[in-house]
Amino acid sequence: SKSYMWLYATGADSPEGKLTDTDIPHIVLFDYHASRAGQCAVDYLDGYQGYLQVDGYAGYHKTQATLVGCWAHARRKFTDAKTAMGKHKSGKVEWALNHIQKLYRIEIQIKNKTPDERLKIRQEKSLLLLKQFEAWLIKSEQEVLPKTKLGEAIQYCLNQWVKLQRYTLDGHLSIDNNRAERAIKPFVIGRKAWLFSQTANGAHASAVLYSIIETAKANGLTPFVYVMHLLEELSQPEPDIESVLPWNVKLG
Template structure:
């Protein structure tokens, strides 16, 4: 007797219902994901860009443990957003005392200095002062360097040879050119500090009566980077390799004429810099890709602690300990909160709870920053106050992870943070480290802003020159130098010294204590 394998109608209907329920669940998850992306995109386009935690956010406990509910009178930590979102208020800036002061006195004519009531002579009771800034536009002048050449008349009449003696004259910054130290310094500061493209500088010079083409300005830039700045950059690279703590970051740059690559292909500008405990040194490195071989080559002599974001290329650095960035982790949860549906009731969402707990960690850092703590003191404070917060935070993330859709914004934030756990715990093991990589982000930001103006580099040679000039200018800014005056000093000095003399090169570094006072923003510190 043969048994029929045809499923019963009830079984078929049941399977069909299960399939539809599964499909419905998947579609709901997909719709929820699209709604998240829509809300996030809408917030990015129309909402505030700040990641600051709202001041009126309810302060609710994250971990509903019995110990917390058993001590209701215990004062909860005041809610605090991270340092990235609530920077410390800086003191009000004042006009430099080094600026020239011109006083214009306004007086009444002698015949009008009589009292309107009694007719007697008036006396000056006080002076009312109003200050204004007067701007003097850039001025261009031509400087002729005449060198006198001497000869002996006696030798001219009686001798076989006539000695020729020339007066000393400094070497030019660009041979057979009208480029002066101040002219080249002006071009570089305008392009790399103010973000003005060369074609706009060309128009500026036209208004000043100087027909300098952008090709000429480009030649000045490339020659300066290769001839005068490169010895300084090599010295800076050695300095960087000897550090114990560094920061690293990277961003895209478009180069139009690269061999074998389409003009629309992205290249990368890598950035490496010292930490807060060392004299500031910022170095940019142009490369065609984002491959791991580039930081491996650049940091081949470095064996210390490196602050990074979540990019995996840094994982392969031999002998280097990576320290993660809590600001990046916080940003993920901030995006999750912005893409979340409107709240029902007054309870905090999971993303808001995560933001609040990260804020508590930053609050400890803010308190540390108020005093001049040594690395040992920072380590001690973090062990007592920050470490328990960090451990509890990761325990909570692992607990709620199964409850969250993996592909949702919150699920992505949780996955990212847990994957970075080892690196995120590193700053609390070493007081020399920061808990984020914001120092690197601030250093690379001028390049990103400048890129919005000049958009791309014409060639790889130009991109490498940009990396060189940005390195020197950003390092000078970090060391509180007047960048224009510093570049003028370099262009006056570099053509007239031996570049192999390491002591002379060290004396020209932006952190050198032997620079002339004119190179500093605050000249009072150098006196």
């Protein structure tokens, strides 16, 4: 049967990537469901009204979160269009990809700055590029056949535009959700070798185990050493759960 593993991530990929003036921990949480219905996210987030960075899946609109778009997904649409054209080059595709690259160059420059500094620079530099891109999208929509890969890429960006520019409103936000894309890769690779996840209970167990291991890795911990430490503490009569959360543990 077909089922789904949802993934939620906060913080950064590693302790080194953590901004100094925020206490957002590095967390990777897997949540198994037999469905991809938007209600799964609604139930899990339970009224959460903060930012949620997502792809273009419409189901996320059912949540109460403020949705933020992903420029990696937008860029991939244009990359697919370039591939579909083969040897036939398109100035429009190249322009779009180059313009998106300019947005990413700004992100590289501000990677290690504080959220306030990132916000300021985005407001000064990124917003101008975004306005240029939006004008190009509106113009190109009238010039490109809608059912071509390029037409689909343009329409995707126009449909997602409010969300795609939202990352410029808060310095804590990222330009894309590659954070989650990278976090789920070990799960995607692992499922090819599974012989035991044949039941919903097994899938739920996998979600718990992957959450523990991937969150440990995100916090710079060696998974085996952390799990041994975790089991030792949990075997105590009154274990201190707070102290063994991955972002609170310091292991040599």
